Amino acid sequence: MSDTVNTPEVEMTEQQLSELLQVRRDKLAALQEAGQDPFVITKYEVTAQSADIRANYEAMEGTTVSIAGRMMSRRIMGKASFMDVRDNSDHMQVYVRRDDIGVDEYMAFKKWDIGDIVGVTGTVFKTQTGEISVHATAITLLSKSLRPLPEKFHGLKDTDTRYRQRYLDLIMNPDVKRNFVIRSRFIKYMREYLDNMGYIEVETPVLNTIAGGASARPFITHHNTLDLDMYMRIATELPLKRLIIGGMDRVYEIGRIFRNEGMDTKHNPEFTTIELYQAYADFHDMMDIAEGILSGAAKEILGTYEVEWMGEKVDLSPGWPRLTMVEAVKQYVGIDFGAITDDAEAVAAAEAKGVELAEAAEKTWGNALYACFDQRVEQHLVQPTFITMYPVEVSPLTKRSPEDPRLTERFEFFICRSEMGNAYSELNDPIDQRERFMKQVEQRERGDDETEMLDEDFLTAMEYGMPPTGGMGIGVDRAVMLLTGSDTIREVICFPTMKPLD
Numbered sequence: 001m002s003d004t005v006n007t008p009e010v011e012m013t014e015q016q017l018s019e020l021l022q023v024r025r026d027k028l029a030a031l032q033e034a035g036q037d038p039f040v041i042t043k044y045e046v047t048a049q050s051a052d053i054r055a056n057y058e059a060m061e062g063t064t065v066s067i068a069g070r071m072m073s074r075r076i077m078g079k080a081s082f083m084d085v086r087d088n089s090d091h092m093q094v095y096v097r098r099d100d101i102g103v104d105e106y107m108a109f110k111k112w113d114i115g116d117i118v119g120v121t122g123t124v125f126k127t128q129t130g131e132i133s134v135h136a137t138a139i140t141l142l143s144k145s146l147r148p149l150p151e152k153f154h155g156l157k158d159t160d161t162r163y164r165q166r167y168l169d170l171i172m173n174p175d176v177k178r179n180f181v182i183r184s185r186f187i188k189y190m191r192e193y194l195d196n197m198g199y200i201e202v203e204t205p206v207l208n209t210i211a212g213g214a215s216a217r218p219f220i221t222h223h224n225t226l227d228l229d230m231y232m233r234i235a236t237e238l239p240l241k242r243l244i245i246g247g248m249d250r251v252y253e254i255g256r257i258f259r260n261e262g263m264d265t266k267h268n269p270e271f272t273t274i275e276l277y278q279a280y281a282d283f284h285d286m287m288d289i290a291e292g293i294l295s296g297a298a299k300e301i302l303g304t305y306e307v308e309w310m311g312e313k314v315d316l317s318p319g320w321p322r323l324t325m326v327e328a329v330k331q332y333v334g335i336d337f338g339a340i341t342d343d344a345e346a347v348a349a350a351e352a353k354g355v356e357l358a359e360a361a362e363k364t365w366g367n368a369l370y371a372c373f374d375q376r377v378e379q380h381l382v383q384p385t386f387i388t389m390y391p392v393e394v395s396p397l398t399k400r401s402p403e404d405p406r407l408t409e410r411f412e413f414f415i416c417r418s419e420m421g422n423a424y425s426e427l428n429d430p431i432d433q434r435e436r437f438m439k440q441v442e443q444r445e446r447g448d449d450e451t452e453m454l455d456e457d458f459l460t461a462m463e464y465g466m467p468p469t470g471g472m473g474i475g476v477d478r479a480v481m482l483l484t485g486s487d488t489i490r491e492v493i494c495f496p497t498m499k500p501l502d
Contacts, residue, residue: 017148024113024146031144036108038141044068044119051089053124057132060124067092067134068119068142070171072149076110082133085118086174093133094120100137108141115145115171163490164498179492182301183480187254189297190274190476197289199250199276204239206232206256212455213237213397215440216259219269232258236275237397237471238458241426244277245466252276254476265488266418269497272476277426281470283409286423287386290413290472291320294384294420294479301483309482310416312382320384320413325373328387332377337369360446366391366406381414396436398424399468415482423472430462 031037048065069087079098084091098106112118119140127133149171150156156172163169169176191201209228211218213235223230236253243251254274263269278285298305298316305317326337333353340346346368347357355375361367370391381387390410392400398408409425427433437454480492490496 020148021146024144024148027111027113028144028146031141036141038117038144041140041142044140044142046087046119049089050085050087050092053092053134054090054132057124057126062123062125064121064123064137065134066119066121067094069117070145071112071114071116071118073114074112079106081109083118085120091174093127093131094122094136094139095125095127095133096136096139100135101139105139109139112141113145113148115147115149116141117143117145159490160498163496164501166494176491179480179484179486180494182484183476183492185301186297186480186483187476189300190254190293193289193293193296194250194252194276197250199252199278200248202240202243202248202251202253203255204233204236204253206258208233210453210455212453212458215396217261219258219260234259235473236273237473238455240275240277241466241469241471242458242461244279244426244469245461245464249279249467250277263497265490266478266481268477268489268493271489271493273473274476275471275473277469277471279467279469282425282468283388283411283423283470286470286472287322287411287413290386290421290423290474291318291384293474294482297479298483307482308485310418310487312416314383314415314482316384320386322386322388322411324389325369325387325391325407326389328377329369329372332380333372335372337365337372340365343368360443362393364391364393366393370394378414378419379417382416384413384415386411386413392436393439395424396440397427397433399427399429400432418478419475420478420482421472421474423470426466426469426471428462428466428468430459433462434459 045066046068048060048067050067053060053065067085067087069085072084072086072091074083075081081096083094083096085094096106096109101109119142120134120136121138122134122136125133125135150168156162156168161168162173195201207221207223207230209230211231211234213233214237216234218231218234221230221232222228234257236255236257240251240253252274254272256270257273258270260269261267276289295305295316295318298307305315307314307316323331330336330338335349335353337346340349343364346365347363350357350368350372353372353376355371357363357367357371370393373387388411389401389407390398392398392406392408395408395410398410401407401409410423412419412422414420427436437459441454477489477492480486481489484492486492
């Protein structure tokens with residue numbers, strides 16, 4: 001019987017799978033009875049990785065190495081065999097001959113299964129066909145695979161299974177690992193970028209008594225000892241700004257955020273952001289940092305500013321265009337909000353273009369402007385673009401523009417029609433902040449449960465004096481989607497949220 005299991009393309013009966021599982025357990029029992037239990041082994045000395053052997057073959061030819069990994073295939077040919085071992089870096093062909101490892105060891109090897117974890121000591125050489133290999137002098141069974149891998153010809157292609165069983169996805173589709181390597185390198189790059197600018201990385205609470213810092217629906221949990229409902233954080237903004245008030249002038253946090261909202265190709269209920277705040281800076285400084293991080297990371301990690309994402313060729317070269325929201329709406333929608341001063345006129349102009357305001361939104365100039373942008377402009381923003389000067393109605397934590405108090409010094413930047421980050425010249429007037437919080441409370445009372453909650457302690461902190469501050473948040477998952485060319489966020493999160501199987 002084959003020791004591989006079929007995927008949904010070629011279904012295996014429950015009886016067939018049950019028989020395979022039993023065969024493997026019987027093999028384990030026999031090993032344990034013979035005093036050869038692989039699970040008692042605690043360590044194996046690895047001296048080389050497959051990728052290093054390939055890259056440095058001329059220097060390593062004839063040397064003795066020890067490698068370890070998963071046996072992915074095997075060809076038994078009488079007194080000699082070949083097996084393919086995949087380690088952390090690559091795969092390596094191993095030549096196993098009975099006369100080199102011993103008769104008993106060779107007979108045991110023939111009973112191993114595809115998927116077993118093995119250790120190999122041997123010399124580096126090339127076969128007659130030119131394949132870089134290891135000629136085994138000793139082999140060790142390090143861990144027994146009790147469940148067969150998917151059938152190797154069809155592999156593991158079902159996306160639902162891939163995301164639910166990421167461990168199996170990584171075993172059968174080694175290229176998937178690239179996304180998570182790039183993710184790790186991107187996070188490392190961001191840290192180094194900000195550390196070199198004098199920023200300090202901090203950690204703030206995940207559980208809060210108030211869901212603040214963003215407009216989103218929170219997850220609610222209960223603290224048993226305090227008998228208190230708490231909210232999983234929807235943003236790290238307010239704690240970080242408290243640190244700015246306390247005199248920590250440059251802070252950032254890379255952390256998990258939780259929002260009790262829908263799931264699609266760009267959204268997962270828990271995701272990762274970086275938020276950073278810099279005293280005595282404004283949103284222009286944040287634009288420079290955003291561009292520097294994304295452009296620099298692409299060049300550092302990929303070796304190029306050119307990437308392909310969402311079916312588009314994107315140029316991340318520095319010098320991204322910067323448009324005010326009024327300019328963008330005028331360019332793409334044909335409404336010049338800069339020439340409109342009346343709320344009713346603005347709403348009518350939007351409706352004439354087929355743009356409808358949200359039911360809970362006040363019929364104001366600012367809400368009409370934002371609705372036009374949201375419904376008509378975003379779809380055009382393929383190349384990296386900063387959109388600046390957002391209406392105050394949708395920016396409760398942002399400093400007003402000195403030139404036009406209806407607008408705020410805020411930007412979002414977009415790539416391939418996707419919002420990648422959000423930044424402000426932070427509001428530091430506690431009186432203005434209270435008024436905006438109260439408007440958000442009123443909007444919540446009208447039925448919008450995704451609006452900001454009133455945070456009295458944050459207002460108290462602001463009253464001690466907060467310096468002019470620039471702040472920004474960037475979605476790490478979406479940035480990694482860009483750098484890896486992934487069309488869905490589930491490809492860049494190791495364990496995405498999935499609906500339980502029935």
